[in-house]
Amino acid sequence: MDDQAPVFLGNPALETERLLLRRLSLEDAEAVYAYASDPEVTRFLLWPTHGSLDDSRAFLQATLDRYARDECGEWGIALKETGRLIGTIGIVQAHPARGWCEIGYVVGRPHWRLGYAPEAVRRVIRFAFEDMHLNRVEACHNVENGASGRVMEKAGMACEGLQRQKLFCKDQAVRDPARGLRGDAVGEGGRCTAPRSPTASRRSGRTRAAGACSGWPGRPSTTSR
Numbered sequence: 002m003d004d005q006a007p008v009f010l011g012n013p014a015l016e017t018e019r020l021l022l023r024r025l026s027l028e029d030a031e032a033v034y035a036y037a038s039d040p041e042v043t044r045f046l047l048w049p050t051h052g053s054l055d056d057s058r059a060f061l062q063a064t065l066d067r068y069a070r071d072e073c074g075e076w077g078i079a080l081k082e083t084g085r086l087i088g089t090i091g092i093v094q095a096h097p098a099r100g101w102c103e104i105g106y107v108v109g110r111p112h113w114r115l116g117y118a119p120e121a122v123r124r125v126i127r128f129a130f131e132d133m134h135l136n137r138v139e140a141c142h143n144v145e146n147g148a149s150g151r152v153m154e155k156a157g158m159a160c161e162g163l164q165r166q167k168l169f170c171k172d173q174a175v176r177d178p179a180r181g182l183r184g185d186a187v188g189e190g191g192r193c194t195a196p197r198s199p200t201a202s203r204r205s206g207r208t209r210a211a212g213a214c215s216g217w218p219g220r221p222s223t224t225s226r
Contacts, residue, residue: 029077042109074095101138102135138158
């Protein structure tokens with residue numbers, strides 16, 4: 002995060018129709034381990050598969066320490082009906098002075114293909130625009146992970162390009178398709194109303210950067226890039 006004052010606002014609880022996005026606690030260790038120890042879930046993620054409950058506890062303690070400094074935009078994804086924690090979603094980079102952030106998420110395999118991930122993504126995007134007052138939200142996925150790309154599309158994000166060998170995942174350089182959303186592309190209820198095309202009119206000021214991320218391209222009246 003850049004040198005602007007913290008902006009996560011204490012990670013308030015966020016709700017959707019079926020989900021509660023809440024702060025994590027040490028009591029979540031077993032639930033985190035249940036998905037973080039699954040190699041299929043972590044296959045395309047940057048962090049290593051958890052080998053023990055101690056790994057999950059260490060992640061949670063680090064998260065709590067960052068909460069205390071308001072440096073962590075990380076929420077547990079819990080089912081409203083049962084309270085069960087099924088994954089996490091977070092703002093992995095935040096640059097408030099520049100008006101943008103990047104989000105990331107993970108959901109346990111038993112809860113794939115049920116629409117939970119895009120539901121959570123839409124809510125965090127709404128928080129980024131309405132509460133953090135950012136101009137742009139991005140997300141990236143490995144080109145081999147088409148399912149994550151579909152989550153972003155369902156959340157209203159538009160593919161903006163391909164970032165070649167952007168980073169290393171499990172010791173291999175990967176290419177990430179990039180998606181983005183601007184604040185002015187958000188309609189009622191936080192749903193994106195922007196065109197799905199990866200390009201946009203230069204006259205309107207809605208040119209989308211080439212790269213491998215997904216997002217809402219911005220709130221041009223409030224932020225300079």
